Amino acid sequence: MSERFFIPSPPLHGRVVLTGDEARHLVRVLRGQVGDDVVVFAGEGVEWPAQITRLGRDEAELETGPARHDLPAGGPAVSIAVALPKGERQKWLVEKLTELGAAQLIPLETERGVAEATPAARERLRRGVIEACKQCGRNRLMAIGEPLSVAAALADMPPGSRVVIADPGGPPLDPRGLAAGATNLLALVGPEGGFTVAEIAAAEQAGAIRVSLGPHILRIETAAIALAARLAGDG
């Protein structure tokens, strides 16, 4: 695979200029030379082969070839609404959900949640998405949604959605049954202390199905990653 670079908007007239971190990475770390082949993507499900035509100290001009469009996704779009874990675990969560093909991560505001989805935190998550996309060959960015409560996340889902809420007391998840006929799947994952009884009840009342993910107490990011693997993988 050629080295991949993220561009904030699609190339214009077969030309694009890399700036900032992307340019520095190409120029200073990879020591790219005029004529080298790379790939660029703007996060919308398209990539372009590109060739370096001019190098500056902190920018690189590229000539791009014909757009290559991703195949349409097979199954329903998977959103993971999760009470953010702390520190490094946030970084891991984003990297793994991106690789596994989740369409969207929604920071979930819960009664017992501890990590706040500040604008700075969400910007950090977005940068993590871009890095993971560059590495794993994904051309459409995983969206980082607005922070939502359980009720708001459920209200926000389009018709044709199915929702599960991770609950150690629930029945086992049946990914195939859940995905059949659905256009969107949403999985809710609570904080370390778990959802409150009221949060579970509100979710169930809005149509969410409680699901258990096995006999052990999963960390937040483990539950979210397992749900993404099972829902996106079986789609």
Next chain:
Amino acid sequence: MSERFFIPSPPLHGRVVLTGDEARHLVRVLRGQVGDDVVVFAGEGVEWPAQITRLGRDEAELETGPARHDLPAGGPAVSIAVALPKGERQKWLVEKLTELGAAQLIPLETERGVAEATPAARERLRRGVIEACKQCGRNRLMAIGEPLSVAAALADMPPGSRVVIADPGGPPLDPRGLAAGATNLLALVGPEGGFTVAEIAAAEQAGAIRVSLGPHILRIETAAIALAARLAGDG
């Protein structure tokens, strides 16, 4: 959940003495007192409620109650044979596989693998398993196998086993079809550079099924965790 402590062998006559790190954690970090309730497990699928009866500087004597045996596992035992990733990613791999209920992690020796499964590395993995078991409520340790080649890992599986090998060119994984009638599942995950053609061929000849895990290039630990989630979860 009460605080959980690992003991190297089951209690004898309703009594056990914590020593080393486990004792230091109880005495110095948690500041346990005589009469406090904890739980101990020896990694064999059983736990015991226990009460502190005597405290020393670096040891703690506990009186244990009646053994609580785990329910028998539902599906086939899942082994993940994986070319170890480097550094922190090893720690994450072990933590997640333990939480998700994999029975065994086998360090896979591959042509393109980079991280060696030295005795010290395997001892570190074992300590990671114990920490994750304490945290997630698992009473049976995930085994850390001897390092094996692809051929040896396949030869080592008991009758009634089914084997998959992660290969971006393979058909999608069907966890339910694979698990039907199997007593053991083995999933092979290659190094960053992928398996060689010869390794894939050897695995297929020995009965392994190639499976793809989606359109993106997954990191080693992402592929291993996704396989554990899908194979142990659907069992």
